[in-house]
Amino acid sequence: xxxxxxxxxxxxxKSFDTFKAVRDVSFSVPQGTFFSILGPSxxxxxxxxxxxxxFQKPSGGDLLIKGKSxxxxxxxxxxxxxxxxxxxxxxxxxxxxxVGFGLRQRGVNKTDVTKQVERxxxxxxxxxxxxxxxxxxxxxxxxxxxxxxxxVLEPDVLLLDEPLGALDLKLREHMKVELKQLQSxxxxxFVYITHDQSEALVMSDQIAVMNHGVFExxxxxxxxxxxxxTAFVAGFVGEANRFGATVDGKTGDAVHMVTSxxxxxxGLNAGHGLSKGDKIDVFVRPEAVRLSRKSSDVAGMENSGxxxxxxxxxxxxxxxLILRDQMTGAEMNVALPQTGEFRxxxxxxxxxxxWASQQTRCYRAGIEK
Amino acid sequence: MSSDRSKLAFWLLMAPLLIWLVTLIIxxxxxxxxxxxxEKVGVREYETSFANYAVFFNEPLYWxxxxxxxxxxxxxxxxxxxxxxxxxxYIAKLTRGRTKTxxxxxxxxxxxxxxxxxxxxxxxxxxETGVISNVLQYLGLIGGPVEMLYNxxxxxxxxxxxxxxxMVVPLITTLDSLDDSLIEAGYxxxxxxxxxxxxxxxxxxxxxxxxxxxxxxxLSLGNYLTPILLGGKDSLWFTGLIYSQFITRFxxxxxxxxxxxxxxxxxLIVFVGLKLSRQSxxxxxxx
Numbered sequence: 001x002x003x004x005x006x007x008x009x010x011x012x013x014k015s016f017d018t019f020k021a022v023r024d025v026s027f028s029v030p031q032g033t034f035f036s037i038l039g040p041s042x043x044x045x046x047x048x049x050x051x052x053x054x055f056q057k058p059s060g061g062d063l064l065i066k067g068k069s070x071x072x073x074x075x076x077x078x079x080x081x082x083x084x085x086x087x088x089x090x091x092x093x094x095x096x097x098x099v100g101f102g103l104r105q106r107g108v109n110k111t112d113v114t115k116q117v118e119r120x121x122x123x124x125x126x127x128x129x130x131x132x133x134x135x136x137x138x139x140x141x142x143x144x145x146x147x148x149x150x151x152v153l154e155p156d157v158l159l160l161d162e163p164l165g166a167l168d169l170k171l172r173e174h175m176k177v178e179l180k181q182l183q184s185x186x187x188x189x190f191v192y193i194t195h196d197q198s199e200a201l202v203m204s205d206q207i208a209v210m211n212h213g214v215f216e217x218x219x220x221x222x223x224x225x226x227x228x229x230t231a232f233v234a235g236f237v238g239e240a241n242r243f244g245a246t247v248d249g250k251t252g253d254a255v256h257m258v259t260s261x262x263x264x265x266x267g268l269n270a271g272h273g274l275s276k277g278d279k280i281d282v283f284v285r286p287e288a289v290r291l292s293r294k295s296s297d298v299a300g301m302e303n304s305g306x307x308x309x310x311x312x313x314x315x316x317x318x319x320x321l322i323l324r325d326q327m328t329g330a331e332m333n334v335a336l337p338q339t340g341e342f343r344x345x346x347x348x349x350x351x352x353x354x355w356a357s358q359q360t361r362c363y364r365a366g367i368e369k
Numbered sequence: 370m371s372s373d374r375s376k377l378a379f380w381l382l383m384a385p386l387l388i389w390l391v392t393l394i395i396x397x398x399x400x401x402x403x404x405x406x407x408e409k410v411g412v413r414e415y416e417t418s419f420a421n422y423a424v425f426f427n428e429p430l431y432w433x434x435x436x437x438x439x440x441x442x443x444x445x446x447x448x449x450x451x452x453x454x455x456x457x458x459y460i461a462k463l464t465r466g467r468t469k470t471x472x473x474x475x476x477x478x479x480x481x482x483x484x485x486x487x488x489x490x491x492x493x494x495x496x497e498t499g500v501i502s503n504v505l506q507y508l509g510l511i512g513g514p515v516e517m518l519y520n521x522x523x524x525x526x527x528x529x530x531x532x533x534x535x536m537v538v539p540l541i542t543t544l545d546s547l548d549d550s551l552i553e554a555g556y557x558x559x560x561x562x563x564x565x566x567x568x569x570x571x572x573x574x575x576x577x578x579x580x581x582x583x584x585x586x587x588l589s590l591g592n593y594l595t596p597i598l599l600g601g602k603d604s605l606w607f608t609g610l611i612y613s614q615f616i617t618r619f620x621x622x623x624x625x626x627x628x629x630x631x632x633x634x635x636x637l638i639v640f641v642g643l644k645l646s647r648q649s650x651x652x653x654x655x656x
Contacts, residue, residue, distance in 0.1 A: 053557060054557075055553060055556075055557075074556075075553075075556050075557050076556050076557070076558075076559045076560060076561065077559070080557075081557060081558065082553075082554070082557045084550045084553070084554055085550070086548070086550060088548065088550040088551050088553070088554035090551060090554075090555075090568075090569060091573075092568075092569070092572040092573060093568075101555070101558050101560070101568070102558035102559050102560075105558060105559040105560045105561070105564060106559060149558065150558075153558065153559065
């Protein structure tokens with residue numbers, strides 16, 4: 001294995017007339033990585049992927065695959081393959097012909113095509129279906145055929161354009177695990193784009209969070225979740241309570257603040273240099289807040305209060321509690337631990353809550369576009 | 370009770386169609402078939418026989434004319450397909466929104482004028498003292514006036530022009546339904562433009578190609594005006610033969626037999642065409 005990354009983008013950008021879809025994005029993906037680009041719709045992730053595949057020409061920057069610039073290489077000659085959003089399996093061909101399509105284009109002889117197609121179909125767990133029509137497959141099986149169709153060509157990079165979007169929830173959960181397994185089995189570099197954070201968090205080695213045509217942050221799932229660099233990432237990855245506040249003072253990285261409701265909180269300076277009087281946005285994850293029936297349990301925490309249960313949103317493991325702080329009237333979303341301790345909690349109950357200053361991330365307000 | 374009423378509603382709704390079919394298509398054809406079976410043996414004396422059909426096969430002029438008509442119609446169908454396919458592909462896949470509508474309308478506009486007027490238009494362009502001849506003389510490319518009418522090329526031009534729309538419309542419809550990502554996927558998997566056309570675009574467009582070809586072939590075969598006007602008096606076209614049997618020679622018996630032969634033989638050609646392209650009429654019509 002060499003040090004040359006499979007895919008490298010150097011300040012790549014793309015404009016449509018006056019609209020800049022992708023601005024100066026640079027990143028590199030080492031061999032064998034599952035790299036995700038996560039962002040809301042319209043953030044430019046599809047444009048970026050289509051530039052890598054070769055369907056769109058960048059307005060600026062350079063694109064390298066295995067260290068060689070591919071800007072002048074047309075898509076049918078690039079060593080990348082793409083799994084399309086709606087898979088784009090050819091309905092006029094049977095499964096074997098679909099998977100063998102790329103090999104036939106390369107002029108591989110018939111018996112070898114049949115052999116390789118059968119081998120790759122077996123690898124994705126679909127041996128012996130080559131003669132059947134595409135329409136006889138279920139959604140998840142079609143997915144695997146689409147991946148097999150690309151993998152049989154042994155591309156340097158496999159691009160995936162939200163291929164799980166069309167599946168139902170249960171199958172999507174299942175395919176997440178399966179995709180990750182396939183990726184480590186083939187040991188090919190995957191570049192996966194999605195707007196679904198859980199897909200990105202579960203599968204990826206590296207995730208880039210994209211917004212308005214730029215990468216806000218690139219990191220592992222844990223880094224993005226625990227240490228988001230920007231307010232956008234903090235709000236987009238995972239759930240978060242968000243308050244507006246004003247800085248009251250600073251000691252090192254610790255920020256003293258007053259929220260718009262009048263709460264005084266202690267937080268962590270996570271973004272830009274802040275000074276007294278600055279308007280800030282504060283993010284606290286619902287699952288970072290500790291609940292207790294006794295106020296003494298949370299007394300030691302930097303931020304704490306007494307809340308009135310406004311509502312219990314029961315959703316199994318993802319149940320949530322909407323609390324209203326009795327002192328200030330601020331509303332808070334808190335994850336409800338399903339240990340059984342709070343099973344009989346109901347609307348109108350009063351409960352103590354608290355969270356650490358480390359979990360209170362502060363960003364200068366108005367930075368997020 | 371309610372099923373009786375829904376039956377009544379069904380027959381009432383079907384009535385206009387049935388009346389149209391029976392009175393305008395089936396009855397005349399039955400009548401024509403009966404006429405075609407009458408052999409004239411004397412003044413106002415007729416016998417039932419296939420003699421009129423035998424005339425067609427025994428007289429080389431007749432079946433040669435039919436063969437020529439069929440061959441020219443097939444050629445014009447192929448030519449229309451070859452010219453129409455790129456146009457349809459361009460309109461369906463490479464244009465969007467207003468441009469698409471405009472181009473589509475431009476294909477349609479010539480059909481607002483009657484076929485007769487359009488054919489005369491071609492005559493004005495192609496005749497000896499016509500526009501093209503004059504322009505070429507003015508440019509000094511040719512010495513004297515040149516006659517471009519009254520030959521097979523002129524007939525072919527007219528036929529292709531007349532039937533273009535009937536090829537382009539079904540093609541645009543089928544090509545429109547082809548997902549762009551299939552073409553991109555083909556390209557992404559290393560296919561050249563030609564193999565994408567051969568393996569993805571054409572198989573997908575096959576129903577449109579077949580239905581367009583059937584319509585264009587039938588229109589060309591049954592065309593009367595274009596071959597007569599652009600091909601001149603000597604151009605032999607099967608519909609012209611039928612016309613002269615009915616109108617010039619008052620031989621309705623032979624004319625009817627020719628009519629039925631045209632119907633039967635053209636159906637046979639379409640059937641063979643469908644078999645060769647491995648399409649079925651049902652599949653094509655469901656399109």
